[in-house]
Every structure is written in C-alpha cells, then in structure tokens.
Amino acid sequence: MGQAKLPAFSSRLMNWWDRHGRKDLPWQHPRTPYRVWVSEIMLQQTQVSTVIPYFERWIARFPDIESLAPASLDEVLSLWSGLGYYARARNLHKAAVLCAEQHGGALPGSAADLAALPGIGQSTANAIVSQSTDRPAAVLDGNVRRVLARHAVVEGWTGKTAVQRRLWQEAEDRLPAERGADYTQAVMDLGSLLCTRSNPDCEHCPVNADCQARLQGRVHELPSPKPATKVSNKKLSMVILRDDRERILLHKRPPAGIWGGLWCLPEGASLAEIERQLGVECAAVSQLPAIEHRLSHVRMSIQPVLADVKDSGQVKCTTNLEWFGAAEQDELGLPRPVSDLLNRLNNGEFK
Numbered sequence: 001m002g003q004a005k006l007p008a009f010s011s012r013l014m015n016w017w018d019r020h021g022r023k024d025l026p027w028q029h030p031r032t033p034y035r036v037w038v039s040e041i042m043l044q045q046t047q048v049s050t051v052i053p054y055f056e057r058w059i060a061r062f063p064d065i066e067s068l069a070p071a072s073l074d075e076v077l078s079l080w081s082g083l084g085y086y087a088r089a090r091n092l093h094k095a096a097v098l099c100a101e102q103h104g105g106a107l108p109g110s111a112a113d114l115a116a117l118p119g120i121g122q123s124t125a126n127a128i129v130s131q132s133t134d135r136p137a138a139v140l141d142g143n144v145r146r147v148l149a150r151h152a153v154v155e156g157w158t159g160k161t162a163v164q165r166r167l168w169q170e171a172e173d174r175l176p177a178e179r180g181a182d183y184t185q186a187v188m189d190l191g192s193l194l195c196t197r198s199n200p201d202c203e204h205c206p207v208n209a210d211c212q213a214r215l216q217g218r219v220h221e222l223p224s225p226k227p228a229t230k231v232s233n234k235k236l237s238m239v240i241l242r243d244d245r246e247r248i249l250l251h252k253r254p255p256a257g258i259w260g261g262l263w264c265l266p267e268g269a270s271l272a273e274i275e276r277q278l279g280v281e282c283a284a285v286s287q288l289p290a291i292e293h294r295l296s297h298v299r300m301s302i303q304p305v306l307a308d309v310k311d312s313g314q315v316k317c318t319t320n321l322e323w324f325g326a327a328e329q330d331e332l333g334l335p336r337p338v339s340d341l342l343n344r345l346n347n348g349e350f351k
Helices: 009-020 033-042 048-061 073-080 087-102 111-115 122-133 142-151 161-173 180-194 271-278 336-346
Strands: 232-242 248-252 283-287 291-294 298-308 321-324
Touching (some): 033 048, 033 087, 142 180, 248 336
Parallel strands (some): 232 298
Antiparallel strands (some): 291 298
C-alpha cells in the first residue's frame, strides 16, 4: 500500500471529499436503493452532466418499482431516447418486473441478490448497498478502475479477468470502516474530477503521496488501453414516409441488437429496396442531407429521404409497423438520428 506513515487512503480521500466532493447530485437526496440503482445504470459509460436531466425525467414518471414494473417497454424506452446503450433501459424494466413478482416490489437487500437481477453486476450491486445503507462495499466502475490502476500500478487492460481480480483486491484493501455511502461517492468523484483519463490533476490529488504511477512517472500509461475494437462501416437509406394525414411510418426493431426495441424509420440499401419491402410506390421524393452517426462498433452513414404515399392502406400495418402522428411520436422510444430527423420535420425544416 505504500508508505506506512501516511494516513490511510480512505482517510485522505474522505478529507478531500468533505471539502470538494459532489454532494448535491439528485440521486443523493434521498439515497434510496431505487434512486441509486437507476443512477448507477444511467451512469454506465455516460457522464454525470448528461445523466442528470434524464434521471430527473425518469424519477418524475417512475418514482419507484411499483410505477416502473407495469409500464410498457415503449414508454420506458421513450424516456431513455438519446441516452444510448438501450439494453440498460430494457434491463431496468426486466429487473423491476422481477422485483415486483419476487421481492415484494422492492430491490433485494443483499449484493448477491441484487447481482442476480438483469443488468446489475457486482460493482453496481455494491454501489446500491453502500450508498443506500452506508455499509462500506467495494465498487469498480470505470473511474475507480482508473484510480486504482494508477495508485497501485496495476498493468493490463482492466477488462481482463486477472486484472479485475487484482483491482477488486485493491478496492477491498482501501475500504474504510464506516461512511460507506460517502466513500463510494468519493472514490468515484476522485476519478471523475481529478484522476481523469487525460490531463489528470495530480497536484491536487489527496492520495498523490503514495500513488505509484505518479512516483514512477507512468500516470499517462495507466490504465492500459483497451485493445482496439474493430469498427465496421454501414451505409443505408432511411425514408421518412408520410401519408395524406401527415403521419409517419415507423417500424419497431427486434428486442436484441442495434437499437433493440426502438421505433425506427424504414431502412434499406436504397429507396427502391425500401419500396419493395413495404410494397409501396413513393411520390414527391426529396433527398435530405446525409447524417453520420457513430455507435460503439459501427460507423453509420445515413441517407435520409422524404417521400409521400397517397394511400396509407398500401402498407400492411402490424404491431411492429404503424403510422404515427407528431404527438404520438413523443411517446415512443426513438434512436437519436430518427428523433432528430422527426423533430426537424415537425419543426418545418423539411418540406
């Protein structure tokens, strides 16, 4: 752990957090298990500033499991639209249903039972326990991994099993005897505010005296980078198809895969292909400016097309293919590119 004469890691960290830590985040007031759970899932791979408005809208509509469990997946995804990684929202809903059926409408109290629910890993389970009960429990989100990889010089990509095992031990070794809720927030704040991925503020770090990466001049080497992910390129056309009532045709994607469970514009390699798929003949076709959209593993080049169909009856509607007016679109889960296109259409940008 470093120099024996130094105060414990947790003591120095808590002294810093008492002066500089974030204490006004919406999920901290109150720190209920449900609110902590929702915030932890939203914060996965997403910054705090982005999450806050989504969290507030979510809690206004779904203040507890009792209100979330019976909701439709469409409504759940509509509140998540734009936040990305939609499997997180689907898992929140699935877990809420299980809690309603098996746990009396509440989250289970133990980390082991929490980790058995969809979308909740060990770190999230421990975060829920520590922040809602004040019992110290080790967490290992992305910010904490970075802090520990530097402070203890843990080499290797943090997603590897052996590296994670070492990091879990380092996290356990640094736990305080009390103030579990504050410590969990503090160690995450340290990574978010000071021990950042680039340009870390080592000078003001409360545990810099025995940070091994700093002492060895290796702060910018750690944590070791993730192996490069192969990014594929995908070109497609999307058609904004209007009927004579100004409704837009949308189809619901399968529950798994890209944009799983969301409502999307009909798409294909070309407008002609989309027409064949739908069995329609488009009129008043106009090509809109192309859109570039990046997912974690796909770089999408989207060519939107605005077109009319005089007889909406040409389209054989199903539960996964339907016409929607502007007001109805607000109640649907939509991927960001689709949402942006429809907002621009409804604002009169496309004629």
